Amino acid sequence: MVDLMDTYIEDRNRVQPHHANNLGTAHGGNVLHWMDEVGAMSAMRFAGQSCVTAHIDSVDFQLPLELGDIALIEAYTYNSGRTSVRVRVRAHAEDPMTGDTEVTTESYFVFVAIDEDGHPVEVPELETSTAEGEQLREQALADEAQ
Template sequence: MGNQRTLNLRFLAEPADVNFGGKVHGGAVMKWIDLAGYACAAGWSGRYCVTAYVGGIRFVSPIHVGNLVEVEARVIYTGRSSMHIDINVLACDPKSGDRRQTTHCILIMVAVDESGHPVSIPEWVPETEEDIQLKDTAIKLMDMRKQISDEMAILFGDRT
């Protein structure tokens, strides 16, 4: 199954996923994002993968119990052992089929061996103009994360 770049998970939002306000809680959505990111990264690399980063998460609209939820994941950049995964969460009433975006973010997953050490993965090479733009965006976001990390180290000191 290696080198599968995209993955879609589909399921119904259940009552156990709801917060006190009657909508699916963010923690449930983040779990779904992590599951789709893992499956996508493992499908691309053919390896066990761990989450290294979740960023830019935006909760755009609520998900309700009974909504059909679709979590779309796709590789948009690869490093030596890491994969940047674009995640888009959509929801709809299964009776109407009108899909709407509910959440979006970027995940970075790292392929590891049995000892937990990073291992090399196949490179993803963009082929379309959209893919080139996605890769360029991933690179810009990496630079921004580095700047944020540097600022956080200044503010809070190195706590590693």
């Protein structure tokens, strides 16, 4: 079994001019790219295998990431099937001076664990051994159901 907290990953990218559109905000495709990468890292940490993106639920862009913001991407595995891994992924705008954050984008990704030949392989069971892990899992399941 793998603990949920072992799959929790954060990554940061500064929104630079080459990430931005003519409005001075990050292109949605760049944000989605960062989310997919961090989500895959979480899935691989859980599965102990390479993982490929199989499905992305609706992506809700709630606020823009402004030029100069830090794009803080967080992901964690909250559920699994036989070969699939469900990962909650959220992007936050982080102020580089204060560290204050605000959620800008969120989605749920499904990854499939694969072997060296690209065939699906079974994944372990997920456990939550901490109150924080259980809270994250319950929150993801509840929010996904909405």
